[in-house]
Amino acid sequence: MRNTTYRKPFRLLLLLLLFPFCASFAQTITVKGVVKDTAGELIIGASVVELGTTNGTITDMDGNFTLKVPSRGKLAVSFIGYQSQNIDISGQTQFNVILRDDTKLLDEVVVVGYGQMKRSDLTGSVVSVSSDAIAKSVTTSIDQVLQGKAAGVQVQQNTGMPGGSSSIRIRGISSLNASNEPIFVIDGVIIDGSTGSGNDNALASINPSDIVSMDVLKDASATAIYGARAANGVIIITTKRGTKGEASIAYNGYVGWQQMPVKLDLLNLREYGILKNERAELGIVQKDSYFVRPDLLGNGTDWQDELFNSAMMNNHNLSVTGGTENNTYALGAGYLNQDGIAVGSGFK
Structure with a gap:
């Protein structure tokens, strides 16, 4: 009985000593x-x-x-x-x-007008073109990057001249009088998408090798972000940025030739003179004094050879990236010189 009486105060004292420790924890x-x-x-x-x-x-x-x-x-x-x-x-x-x-999740992330979302959480209609697909293509401007790589996006060149503009249509034509071109948002900066008029292309000044990804917003949700000017769609472009670490130097380039794949099979001068005389005898055309003796004529001039030739193309890109804890940098320089197949055309 005496031992029990002393144990109770001892237990109470132990609890009081442990209480501040528990409270602090x-x-x-x-x-x-x-x-x-x-x-x-x-x-x-x-x-x-x-x-x-x-x-x-x-x-x-x-x-x-x-x-x-x-x-x-x-x-x-x-x-x-x-x-x-x-x-x-x-x-x-x-x-x-x-x-x-x-890096395992980067391919699943889509850039939209109001930030970034996982592709599985995205409810709008978006088509993305990765940097790998861009690197495998040989293009002179960013509008050509989308050609054949984005479903529902039609890209048609307005001219065969190198560096010329292209008409971009996202889900068809929406207006007969107004512009049907989408707008471009490059690192948050909105650029008018009127690339479909004339031969000049403002987007040709942007190096495709500097692009990390391209996301095409195709549905009506784009207008909720960028307004009525995005009624024809939005193409969001993300460019390369610097990363923390030692300076990294990268180079890529190529040299190539372009030529007409097939020439039209046409008559030479002698063959044309014979055909002209045969048609004149049938009364289809008037006789021509230039072809009295077509057998004396030579082959004449092949104007396809005169107007078209093999064109050389050079493309070189150099980039330097790096940075510290507080600052990062990304520097890039590119050189493109594309001679046109047609005489007198080219882009530099």
Whole structure:
């Protein structure tokens, strides 16, 4: 009986000693931080969640977040196209989170007018052309990149001159009087899509080798983002950017020749004189004094050989990318010289 009486106060004292430790273990603190990518760009809309719970938030326009969590918990930070990170809080209140690109998910991400979405979550009609498909094509302007690579997109050249403009139609013609050309959005900058008029092509000044991806918005949702001028569709172009790390130098180029694949099988001068005389005897045409003795005539001039020739084409591209924690850079230079098959034409 005496032993029991002494044990009760001892247990009560032990509980009182352990109470502050338990209270400190479950203490809730406010953590703040910023989320960036490896290039130092702020990530807007990144998910920051207390691991294992529904307690979370997203980053604001400046990439910042604020969240109340237990001091011994963990944070799960994620964003589309990037590798997720689990971070031990360990009583810290300030975090600088760097998310790395997830190359396995990049092909599943589609750039739309209001950000980026997973292709599985996208409800609108979008066609994408990857950088691999662009690299395999031999084009002189970005409008030619879409030719034969995007379903529902028709690209027709207005002229055979190198560097000439093209008419782009997304799901057919929508107007008989107004323009039917889509608009181009290059890294957020809107460019008028009137490439279908005349021989000059403003888009020919943009190097196709600088393009990472092209996404074509084909449905009516494009007008909700860019207004009535996007009624004919929107072509969103994303160009290359610098990445953190040592300077990386890349070169690609090619040299080629172009020529007429097939020549028209025409009569030479002697054969034409014989045919002209035969038609004159039948009364179809008048007699011509130039062909009195066609057997004395030579082969004449082959105007196909005079007007068309084998044309040389040079294309060289050099790029330098790199950066530090705070700054990144991407420099590129390209040289294109395409002689036209027709005499007097070319693009440089």
